[in-house]
Amino acid sequence: MKPYTLLDTATDHGGTLRLYQRGDEFAIRVDKAGELMNSRLHHSEDLLADLACAHISGKADSRMLIGGLGLGFTLAAALRHAGPASSIVVAELMPAVVRWNREYLGILADYPLRDARVEVAIQDVGKLMRGQHNSFDAIMLDVDNGPDGFTRDDNSALYSERGLKDAYNALKPGGVLTVWSASPDAAFTRRMKKTGFKTDEKRVRAHAAQRGNRHTIWIGVR
Structure with missing residues (x-):
């Protein structure tokens, strides 16, 4: 099998990320923990947006928040559901991930960052939610490996009772x-x-x- 080629390395917030390519396949790995995401396996990331957007399908001007840009698949799926008056904020803590999406990864999901409905915030999604109240119709979180994350200890706060309360308050009723x-x-x-x-x-x-592996998606309605 053809080996991966290392395209770039970035150290942000105490962690080292590496971007690899093999043919038309891309992967991001973190430190010694191994592969964090791979472009071959993104069905569950698509569903993260599909399930959220199904709940708000009647809203033509929905406002959404995505925590974690990744390879751009969740954002692309949300855009497929979003109306022309909708808006999506993507909170991504790692500047390198945003840069890689612009320079290398955009082709995977049809360049979702170029869509005028998208705003990128290079910021911790938990802090962003704490500054909002009754603001979003949908919030989609794909940060670290989920509640049992391994890339950053700080990510655990996002899935704590306080973090969930911040998400609850940032959502509009319903x-x-x-x-x-x-x-x-x-x-x-x-x-x-x-x-x-x-x-x-x-x-x-x-x-x-x-x-492939089975993943878990929680759906919570305020």
Whole structure:
């Protein structure tokens, strides 16, 4: 099999990210923890947006927040559902991830950052939510590996009771929160319900052909 080629390395917020390419496949790896994301396996990232947007499908001017840009697939899926008057804020903590999407990765999801409805905030999504109140129709979180993250200890605060309360308050009444995770987490489900979300949990495949690892997506309605 053809080996990966290292395209770029970036150190931000105490972590080292590496961008690799092999043919038309791209991967981002972090420190020694291994592969964080791969362009071959993004079905669950698409569903993160599909499930949120299904809940607000009647709104022509929806306002959405995506926490974590990744390879751009969740953003692209949200744009497919969004009306011309909608707007999407993407909060991405790592400047290199935004730059890589502009320089290398845009072709994967049809250059979603070029869409005029998109605003990029190079900022911690948790801090961004704390500054909002009744602001978003939908919030989609794909940060780290989910509630059991491994790239940054600070990410755990996002999935704590306080972090969930910030998300709840940032949503408009009737708004929806979707959360991606590499694995189930019963304690996180309990925290969502305790926060006040009407909560559902889905197990989905990483690949659209219904193969690959199973991931978890929580859907919480305020």
